[in-house]
Amino acid sequence: MIQYTYVAVRNESFEPDLRNEGTYLCKMPAPPPPPPGAKNWYSHLKPHERLYYHQTMNSVRCSKRYRGNPNVPRDSLDLQLQSRYDHSREAFPEKVDSVLQRETCKAVTSWSAPAAEKEIGAKIKVFRVLRNTRTVRRKQEDALGHPLRIGGCKEKVHPHSVKLICSGVHNQLVNNGFSRQTSDGNFFRY
Structure with missing residues (x-):
């Protein structure tokens, strides 16, 4: 069974994730999309544009576009x-x-x-956001480090298939022709 853990990672977006703390009445101003090959959302912006689009947690909480929880x-x-x-x-x-x-x-x-x-x-x-982080769901690593995975068949093999039997000299997968053994050169069928 695959288990997941929830990890808080740094929010690299231009807007903090405050959905647990309140509701957005309308969208905050979004920056124009970056050109292809840009690493960040702000790499192509001028400093004053970056300052305009980048929202801090306090600026969102004080904005008229956001209504916070009354318990804050x-x-x-x-x-x-x-x-x-x-x-x-x-x-x-x-x-x-x-x-x-x-x-x-x-x-x-x-x-x-x-x-x-x-x-x-x-x-x-707690419902209050204390740091500019977002929660990400990740697969939990196996604590034992064992390669065994339980569940799920990769292929469905018919129960009467000849590939399910044990290999030996007298089975249906034999070669109809004769061959020589590598050790002593005798004829045998396999």
Whole structure:
């Protein structure tokens, strides 16, 4: 069975992939197609044209052509309200706890959290895009490195075919003529 893994790779496009975070109301301006043989989308553009067509994550989020998820923080108050800090759990929090977000924090457990699996880095799927990456599906390599592949017949052979029998002297695939053996020169049929 072929298994796939999802890998985040760098987005080389002129537009970030923010479909998980919101919706595009209309398309962003696209650059003209590159001539044949060009490596990148921007290799044939002048610097001011490249700057115009290249969208950053922040420029797309602030654009009128894009409507973001309402859970994305828009100002500093929203950022602090969605932080990992919980006043009822921690007695003496640090100042930085009021701005740490659940998506960016690498801590898995907290000594003051009663349900550590629901705490910060408990492998929750986040909708916010933190880096300009896109997700690509790749075939997962075999961990054992064994060449055996299970499943799928390359050809369907009839069960009464003479090619399925074991080779020997007295089978249907013999040559009707006589030949000499290479070792001692005797006649034999094969």
